[in-house]
Amino acid sequence: MSNIAGKAYAMNVITPVRWYTAWVNKLFFWVALKRPSTLSGLITLSLIHYARWVIIGRNQFPHLSPEQPKEKLKYSYMLFLSNFNGSWDQYVDSFTFAIPGGLDLFWKWNLRYSKSVALTPFHNYIQYNQLETIHYYNAYPLATSNDVKSAKNVSEMLADFNKTIDAGGDDEFLKRYQTLLRGLQHDLGAMHPTPIISMSAYQVEKRERWHAGKLDQYEEQQHG
Amino acid sequence: MANVSGNAYGLSILSPIKNGRVLGAEIAFADLVRNRLQAWNNEINSPMALVPQTYLCRLYVLDDVVTESLPSGSLPDTWSDLLPVVPDSLRRDVMPVQDKLQSRYLVFCCNFYAGPSGTPDAYLRGMWEAINGRIHEIWDNCYGFDQVHNADNFITYMKKCQLTTSLFFNGSTDQPLEEQLKALYMKQEFTQFAIDNQGLSAATIRANYREFMQKTQINDLQHRTWQPGKYRL
Numbered sequence: 001m002s003n004i005a006g007k008a009y010a011m012n013v014i015t016p017v018r019w020y021t022a023w024v025n026k027l028f029f030w031v032a033l034k035r036p037s038t039l040s041g042l043i044t045l046s047l048i049h050y051a052r053w054v055i056i057g058r059n060q061f062p063h064l065s066p067e068q069p070k071e072k073l074k075y076s077y078m079l080f081l082s083n084f085n086g087s088w089d090q091y092v093d094s095f096t097f098a099i100p101g102g103l104d105l106f107w108k109w110n111l112r113y114s115k116s117v118a119l120t121p122f123h124n125y126i127q128y129n130q131l132e133t134i135h136y137y138n139a140y141p142l143a144t145s146n147d148v149k150s151a152k153n154v155s156e157m158l159a160d161f162n163k164t165i166d167a168g169g170d171d172e173f174l175k176r177y178q179t180l181l182r183g184l185q186h187d188l189g190a191m192h193p194t195p196i197i198s199m200s201a202y203q204v205e206k207r208e209r210w211h212a213g214k215l216d217q218y219e220e221q222q223h224g
Numbered sequence: 225m226a227n228v229s230g231n232a233y234g235l236s237i238l239s240p241i242k243n244g245r246v247l248g249a250e251i252a253f254a255d256l257v258r259n260r261l262q263a264w265n266n267e268i269n270s271p272m273a274l275v276p277q278t279y280l281c282r283l284y285v286l287d288d289v290v291t292e293s294l295p296s297g298s299l300p301d302t303w304s305d306l307l308p309v310v311p312d313s314l315r316r317d318v319m320p321v322q323d324k325l326q327s328r329y330l331v332f333c334c335n336f337y338a339g340p341s342g343t344p345d346a347y348l349r350g351m352w353e354a355i356n357g358r359i360h361e362i363w364d365n366c367y368g369f370d371q372v373h374n375a376d377n378f379i380t381y382m383k384k385c386q387l388t389t390s391l392f393f394n395g396s397t398d399q400p401l402e403e404q405l406k407a408l409y410m411k412q413e414f415t416q417f418a419i420d421n422q423g424l425s426a427a428t429i430r431a432n433y434r435e436f437m438q439k440t441q442i443n444d445l446q447h448r449t450w451q452p453g454k455y456r457l
Contacts, residue, residue: 002265006455010282012331014290016320029391033226039393048395049280050335052234055390061238061329062385064368068240069326077289079236079387081333083280106391111320112292129290133282134261137272141455143408145396151407152397154414159442165434174426177433181418188415191408193456203265210268211456 002203003133006141007194008049009091011082012131015110016075019058025078026055028105041099047091049145051082053106078110085144092126093119142191150187157184226389230398232279233338233347236387239366240327241285246365253365254328258285260361271358273453276350277401281334283362288328292320330366337400344386345379352378401452402445409449412457413440 003010017025032038042048058073084091095103096116103116114121140148161180165173181188227234242253251259261283264270272278295301296318304315336347352359352375359378363369372381397404417436421429441448 005280008280010280012282012284012333014286016289016292016323026390029226032391042393043395046395048393050232050234050396051393052236052333052389053391054236054387056238056387060387061325062240062387064240064366064381064384067242068367069243071326073289073323073325074321075289075323081236081282083335112294112296131284131286133284134258135264135270135283137270137278137281137453139273139279139401139452140405140408140450141453142450142457147408147411148396148404151404151411152399154411155403155407155442158410158414158437162437162442165430165437170426170430173430177429184414188411188418190415191412191457206266207268207455 002136005136005138007085007144008083008136008138008141009085009088010133010136011080011084011088011091011126012133013080013126013129014131015078015080015107015113015129017055017078017110019074019076021109022055022057022076022078024108025053025106025110028108029053029055038102041102045084045094045098046146046149047085047094047144049083049085049148051080051084054079054081075111078107083138085146089123092123096122142193147189147191150189153187154184226392227344228338228342229392229394231337231339231400232392232394232396232398233336233342233344234389234392235332235334235336235344235347235382236389237330237332237334237382237385238286238387239330239332239363239369239385241330241366243327254285254287257330257362257365261285264358269453269455271355273451274354275347276354277337277347278452279335279337279396279401279404281332281336283333284331286325286329286331288325289323291322295319327367330362337398339400344382348379348382349375402449405450405452405454406442406445410440410442 042051056077056079058071058076060076061071061073063070082091096119100116104113107113112125114125116122143151157180161176164176167173227236241257245252246256249256272281298318300315300318303310304312334347336344338344338347356375356378363372368381368384372378399407413436417432421432424432439448
């Protein structure tokens with residue numbers, strides 16, 4: 001089991017919603033799609049890589065073969081899947097504090113949804129409905145979502161800067177270089193692996209030993 | 225379409241896992257899937273690192289849906305407390321019922337660069353071409369996958385398992401993965417460059433910068449970059 005891959009956490013939450021009210025949630029999502037300004041609160045949560053809401057109608061679970069028994073469900077279900085940086089608490093709390101109203105609209109009339117305020121019942125609701133990931137892959141475990149965004153900015157500004165590299169004397173170059181650094185001061189910063197605080201810590205440790213050429217010795221110790 | 229945000233695509237797959245046990249083995253198909261996915265964690269890197277354009281993805285087994293079992297605090301709760309003569313069935317009738325899935329499902333949820341096409345076809349083809357052996361390892365335990373023998377079958381199968389996303393939020397970028405990785409490499413290297421060149425003369429910084437750009441090759445996305453899934457410096 002691993003909900004964590006480097007600096008990203010994979011959250012899966014499944015919540016039942018009455019099939020005859022699920023259209024309300026779909027409507028709110030549709031409005032959010034058509035009017036991106038409604039997502040401005042989410043954008044302030046810059047710790048998110050990608051997140052999605054998927055409503056599965058009670059008759060929409062994939063049916064692939066005559067041998068597969070058909071589902072007979074009373075409720076439809078809403079899946080919330082998110083990739084974010086930081087701890088579980090930080091994330092859930094930031095939702096509550098940054099976009100409580102929007103959150104309540106997205107989960108409107110989901111069964112026993114506690115509302116995003118107060119915090120403790122909301123924590124309990126998410127915990128109760130959360131599913132654990134078995135395998136989680138991240139193409140850039142060393143980077144946060146902010147690193148990815150700022151790296152794009154750095155790369156683009158360097159490409160622009162390169163066009164002027166030969167222009168003028170050294171002092172003019174230095175002025176432009178300093179302007180570049182000032183422009184990038186919020187985007188620069190070294191990335192490093194996170195301390196090993198994850199459910200896949202064993203795997204990380206094993207990989208470290210593999211890189212150090214000590215894996216076989218470690219395996220022997222483990223298995224006597 | 226809600227699966228798409230710019231050039232990024234949010235693929236949500238639910239593949240029904242066969243009920244029962246593996247023939248000749250004392251293990252359920254769903255548990256075999258779980259074991260094999262767990263074993264992926266023990267590899268030096270994820271098989272998904274080989275699949276072009278994958279930003280982030282996850283796999284898990286949905287054993288069942290969740291039953292909400294808390295009382296609601298609604299009027300029937302109160303009435304049944306205040307008026308014992310009111311039958312308790314009044315209260316129980318409004319409690320959520322328990323749903324039960326008939327099959328367990330493999331959930332594959334993936335965020336990737338789809339490009340302007342806005343379809344998952346090219347990605348799924350790339351996935352099949354890169355790791356079809358590993359795909360079989362997992363999806364052979366799912367209903368209907370015995371019909372999958374090539375990339376076209378795989379795309380068809382996955383689309384049958386696909387759920388439409390109601391809202392896909394992209395809080396990152398939607399560049400091709402190679403560009404994201406090259407940008408991360410440039411950010412890391414240039415940060416060090418800025419530190420190393422503090423206080424040097426203009427001429428020295430200029431010369432060093434030229435050398436830095438020569439070394440880092442900002443426009444070369446294949447070399448001098450980070451590899452997908454790179455987890456150590």
